[in-house]
Amino acid sequence: MLPYLIRRLASALISILLAAILVFAALLAIPGDPAEIILGLNASPGAAAALREQLGLNVPPVPRFLNWLGGAIRGDFGDSLNYRRPVSELLAGRLQVSIPLALGAMLIACLIALPLGTVAALRQGTWLDPVIVSFAQVGAAIPSFWLGLMFILLFSVELGWLPAGGYVPWERSPVSAIRSLILPALALGLGQAAVITRMTRASMLDVQRQDYVRTASAKGLPRRRVVLVHTLRNAMVTIVTIIGLSMAQLLVGAIVIEQVFSLPGLGRLALTAIGARDFPLLQAEVLLYASAIVALSFSVDVLYAFLDPRIRYS
């Protein structure tokens, strides 16, 4: 187990390093002088020189990259050009919106998908299975941002139950904060629920066909026990994997949902950074997302090895 863990960790770290190189190289690919592009053509030569100095553009690329990477490891991404504050401070503030949104969406998705997928698999051959499968197929085709718009139309414009957008910070009113996150989390979670439902059903069906499940039924164990102990528990190994990978989808999906509901999360921060050409902020954000995705797939692999004692990696 330990050698596998170390090897998997090393490969995750290499992936993050390669991602960092890619993100950094993107800035080098800018046609022309970045300082002039950021400031516009009318910038005074003095201002451009100062910005070049701040961005470290006078230093050759390789030492500049090492310098940036060294800072990034310590959590120091420099100052945002637009907000004139440390990037890390900005990111930390925005995480208070993005993390609860993604977790809330995940919770909703699991609460819907795990029972539905299990029921569909157990009731294969009845009318219930195709109905659930069809719902999942259609659900996966609905763009979450459009679902968000429809929720605003129904729950905010027509019924007036929940706010159509905006955000109240946790420290001012936790109830209002939750209220402003319900619709976005629902819109984000339902699409993912469709995906997880299909996967749960497929992995349950897979396990049901295994010999040990047949043996358990044949020796006369009650169906409840066969389902809960033999089938579901083994199917959970695959389902956990799917949930981990779904989390990565949710993080990225949140970028669009934040825009729909005007939530001040990481996604909106990135979108304003594009317009402002705020490269230090953008680089940090893109690297943060990519690292989160790598970290999630690493944890999923490790969890998988822990959950399934049959898997032993040499």
Add this chain to the structure above:
Amino acid sequence: MARFPATSGFRSGLSWRISALFRPFRGRVNLALGAVLIGTVVLSALLSFVWLPYDPNVIDFGARLAPPSAEHWLGTDHFGRDLLSRLMVGARATLYVGLIAVGIALGLGGLIGAASGYIGGVLDELLMRVADVLYAFPPILLAILLAAIYRPGTLTAMVAIGIATIPVFARLMRSSVLTLKERDFVEAGRALGASGGRVLWRHILPSALSPILVQASLSLAIAILAEAALSFLGLGTPPRVPSWGNMLREAQSFMALSPYPAMAPGLAIVVTVLGWSLLGDGLRDALDPQSRR
């Protein structure tokens, strides 16, 4: 399932031929439904080149935010532009971006996967590592990066979706090549002195095609969702060209006044995405009976 129905002898020539035409769809609801949905979208995109109910960009303030009526079947937007006409023109942008993006992914991913699987060794290790890293950059993330460097637009959206989809095709092609290159008919080709390129092109590729076709259809569904999201964010098709994503972007501000401009493009996206994913599932069932569940 009998290959030749017993009743075939009693059928007239024409009805036999018509039923033969639909035979691939028999018992394959997914494939048929997917083909109908995609057919509708493709036809309306093609039709938009020769006929439209209205000019999609003509502004008519007298008919702002009108509900569906005999004149405007789907209603009008906040400039009084006909929604059906804009939806039909929008289908072009959606299909165009989706097809080119998946084309990029299929071409480059296929090439990478084939080289990786066929040559193996250090090259395989290296290319698969690159594919792993690309997994960490979903389309929206790549589009954000590209939009900041260049200008956000159709091209950056296409390239971002295309590059992000490369690993899917690279892995698929690699695993096909790995299993196929040990098979006897490939071995025979090599023994007869065929070059590596020829073996790949003439012997391996035709056999690897059906899973790739299935994946292309499923990837189109994802690409179209991504295109719509990017246009909605203002990182895709530019505002002056109607696309479903940017129609939704514009509609959001006027939702309280009229829900129709926000409903129609969304339903169009659902129909198209559902169409490609049903088509992909149906193709998989048709091409590989073992996968049917």
